[in-house]
Amino acid sequence: MSSQVTEHAHWHTSPYPILVGFGAGFLLPWAFMFYFVYAQGLLAVIVLGLGVLMLLVGGVGWVGETVGIIDDEGWSPAAMLMFIGTEVMTLFAILVGYWVMRLQAPQWPPEGTPEILAPNLATLLLLCSSLSIGFARRKQMQGDAAGFANLTLISIAIWALFALMTIFGWGQLAGQGFAIGANAYATALYGLTGIHFAHIVFGLLIMLLALAPAYKGRLSPSYARSMTMYVHFVNVLGIWVLLQAYYW
Amino acid sequence: MGQPKTWKEWVFTLDHKIIGIFYLAASLVSFLVAGTSAALMRIELGSLGPTLTEDAGVYNLWLTMHGAVMILGFQIPALLGFFANWVVPIMIGAKDMAFPRVNALSVWLLWSGILLALCNLIVPDSFNGMWTGYPPYSETDFAGNTALYSLIIIVLGISSVFGAVNLACTVMFMRARGIGWYQLNMTVWCVFTANIMQLIFVPVLAASVLLLSLDKYLGFGFYDPGQGGDVLLYQNLFWFYSHPAVYVVLLPFLGISFDIIATFARNHIFNYKVAVWATLAFIPVSSDVWVHHAFVAGLPNWLRTMQTFTTLMISLPFGLLMLSMVMTLYKGSIEYRTPMHWIVGMFFMLIIGATTGIPNALSAIDYGISDSYVIMSHFHYVMAISGAMAIFGGIYYYFPKLTGRMYSEAMGKISAWLFFIGMNVVMGPLYFIGIEGMPRRYYDYQMFPQFESMHALATVGVAITTIGVLIMLYSWLHGMFRGEKATANPWQSQSLEFTHTDVIPGPGNFPTPPVMPEGWSPYSYDKTGAKGGSEARR
Numbered sequence: 141m142s143s144q145v146t147e148h149a150h151w152h153t154s155p156y157p158i159l160v161g162f163g164a165g166f167l168l169p170w171a172f173m174f175y176f177v178y179a180q181g182l183l184a185v186i187v188l189g190l191g192v193l194m195l196l197v198g199g200v201g202w203v204g205e206t207v208g209i210i211d212d213e214g215w216s217p218a219a220m221l222m223f224i225g226t227e228v229m230t231l232f233a234i235l236v237g238y239w240v241m242r243l244q245a246p247q248w249p250p251e252g253t254p255e256i257l258a259p260n261l262a263t264l265l266l267l268c269s270s271l272s273i274g275f276a277r278r279k280q281m282q283g284d285a286a287g288f289a290n291l292t293l294i295s296i297a298i299w300a301l302f303a304l305m306t307i308f309g310w311g312q313l314a315g316q317g318f319a320i321g322a323n324a325y326a327t328a329l330y331g332l333t334g335i336h337f338a339h340i341v342f343g344l345l346i347m348l349l350a351l352a353p354a355y356k357g358r359l360s361p362s363y364a365r366s367m368t369m370y371v372h373f374v375n376v377l378g379i380w381v382l383l384q385a386y387y388w
Numbered sequence: 389m390g391q392p393k394t395w396k397e398w399v400f401t402l403d404h405k406i407i408g409i410f411y412l413a414a415s416l417v418s419f420l421v422a423g424t425s426a427a428l429m430r431i432e433l434g435s436l437g438p439t440l441t442e443d444a445g446v447y448n449l450w451l452t453m454h455g456a457v458m459i460l461g462f463q464i465p466a467l468l469g470f471f472a473n474w475v476v477p478i479m480i481g482a483k484d485m486a487f488p489r490v491n492a493l494s495v496w497l498l499w500s501g502i503l504l505a506l507c508n509l510i511v512p513d514s515f516n517g518m519w520t521g522y523p524p525y526s527e528t529d530f531a532g533n534t535a536l537y538s539l540i541i542i543v544l545g546i547s548s549v550f551g552a553v554n555l556a557c558t559v560m561f562m563r564a565r566g567i568g569w570y571q572l573n574m575t576v577w578c579v580f581t582a583n584i585m586q587l588i589f590v591p592v593l594a595a596s597v598l599l600l601s602l603d604k605y606l607g608f609g610f611y612d613p614g615q616g617g618d619v620l621l622y623q624n625l626f627w628f629y630s631h632p633a634v635y636v637v638l639l640p641f642l643g644i645s646f647d648i649i650a651t652f653a654r655n656h657i658f659n660y661k662v663a664v665w666a667t668l669a670f671i672p673v674s675s676d677v678w679v680h681h682a683f684v685a686g687l688p689n690w691l692r693t694m695q696t697f698t699t700l701m702i703s704l705p706f707g708l709l710m711l712s713m714v715m716t717l718y719k720g721s722i723e724y725r726t727p728m729h730w731i732v733g734m735f736f737m738l739i740i741g742a743t744t745g746i747p748n749a750l751s752a753i754d755y756g757i758s759d760s761y762v763i764m765s766h767f768h769y770v771m772a773i774s775g776a777m778a779i780f781g782g783i784y785y786y787f788p789k790l791t792g793r794m795y796s797e798a799m800g801k802i803s804a805w806l807f808f809i810g811m812n813v814v815m816g817p818l819y820f821i822g823i824e825g826m827p828r829r830y831y832d833y834q835m836f837p838q839f840e841s842m843h844a845l846a847t848v849g850v851a852i853t854t855i856g857v858l859i860m861l862y863s864w865l866h867g868m869f870r871g872e873k874a875t876a877n878p879w880q881s882q883s884l885e886f887t888h889t890d891v892i893p894g895p896g897n898f899p900t901p902p903v904m905p906e907g908w909s910p911y912s913y914d915k916t917g918a919k920g921g922s923e924a925r926r
Contacts, residue, residue: 151397151403151406151895152402152403153396153397153400153402154402155400157402157489157490157492157493157496158400158492158496160493161495161496161499161500162496162499162500164497164500164543165496165497165500165504165543165547166503166504166543169500169504169539169543173535173539176535176601176606177533177535202489205489206489212487213561215487215561218557218561219553222553222557223549223553225587225588226549226587226588226590227591229587229592230592230594231595232592233595233596233625233628234595234599236625237599237610237617237621240618240621241610241617241618244618320607321607321608321609321615323615323616324616327610327615327616330608331599331602331608
């Protein structure tokens, strides 16, 4: 029926998904295991480096092939919405763990918990990124590529600062002897803020990959919209973590 | 013919059909690994005392590999990887999946997960905590490398989520003109629904095993009562996914079975719209069935009573689907080719599995049979064997489209019957000794010498099944290289993957984007044409 078409057929290929797949799916798990299970620090660093390299080469190549070249008629935002749905379910499971712990505890926070200040300022700073990324999107819709890119860069800077503040906060707590295994509150606090931190890192990656195409004015509207959705989601998550971990 | 010519076109492919073939290869490798583990276990249990090994830890390793790899490496990738990828886009008239690169990423993540699972055979501290990985055992050093277990599930989970998002977008946005929601094949509906369930439930499983490793290696205490955690939390989170996982497997293999039955009975799907809504009903109903796994874990009576009813609720949509399936045969012009033999066998196993499941939902009975061979036999009937039979029937059904050649009907039918008889000889006796008290997961059963003859019989069943599987694999290899040349629509199906594509569909699937006329259906077999069509095939 279609022999004429298939004989001259062109098979679409890309080397980047396989790089990302094995980098993230095989090497990063082994880096974790070398470090935490087998105490092989050097090997862990080598495998981690290789895995991250594959991820970066794959990610940059992937963006180069698609962003600004392929626009998927708005399917990406729908996909991002579903992805956020799965994130909500992941967080829900972890929150259930926290709620069980919290509601069964005879005293909360448990004995041995130092005075911990809620990171109100850091969370307020985080929320500013919702404004900056919102304005960025508006600039893109107005056709102002440079404005869009600059505001995306500001959002990246805000998130990077928030990530540093989180690490600094953890360091301070650990310095007071309140490390991960200290008590149930430590499990909850480090667990919830850690999960949020992982989302910040992933979001930074999404925004960084978009930066170069954004400055060239090539970023597709569907990518920009999905990216914006993710930033808002992680910011809402930040408020939720603040309320759950510090004010309950 | 639509096959890539160069290695680059294969390895770096973005085409959904080639990616589907990679899924198929992964699932068959997993089937062989997990099946070999099962055979080793059965030989070990064939007689009292040590047979193959004196180390119970080795037996635990086989048990872990069998359960985890069979479900996560064979069934889910075969159904939601191979069939979802290869079949669904063509059935809806699409040229590919919505996100081809994400699709490729999903399959390579799956292969990463399978390689990680194979690493469990070579690392010095293999994980031996079964596929359930319950704490507190899995958080001890005796369980071995718990991180490997967690990471396998997380990697496979991410692969599943990406695949599910991709497939859902494909079905929502890429249907050809003229194909409405009520004109989709049952395979499409079932795979779509199963993927929505994956999106809801997989993240919970991934989170539950993540917390396991955080506890063990980073000092968190989510499951450690000593640190204020709760060990039963894991059981609840794990089964919140893992019971619906049964339906994630069940629905796609029912979908494939519906399509095979419709084609070979040359009949429309009976009560099509009811079947569609029954399929969708699995999403809400399956979200409240997990608690019955904790019946013996010390639940209050009111909760056990309530959960008995919510668990039984699943019988309603399931019953409607079974009704549609049987009635699709009614007044059909049935032709028993190899795929139908596998599907008829599947139907028998499924009904046995379903009816033996009802007592398990009743908490009073569950107290007596929990952790016995009754449970093991039940879920093998309802999910493992019936699922495998539908998968193999589906592979035979699409064999001409995958290879451009026909397989040997005789070998196909013999393999189906050997598999069917063999698995009944395995699981039938084990069900009955389960009622008499044979517990699950035991390396030896010195305290129950009276069960030895039944165990020996079950081991003979595995030998019969193995012969069936070997004949099946040989029939595929033989057909692939020596089989007769196939035509584009060897079954005279009305579905798009047969009517509108080349013998082996090439890139883009269709010579021109299909536009379906008003009232088109993949099941539009008319009664007068039924016999004619059937005769024409002879």
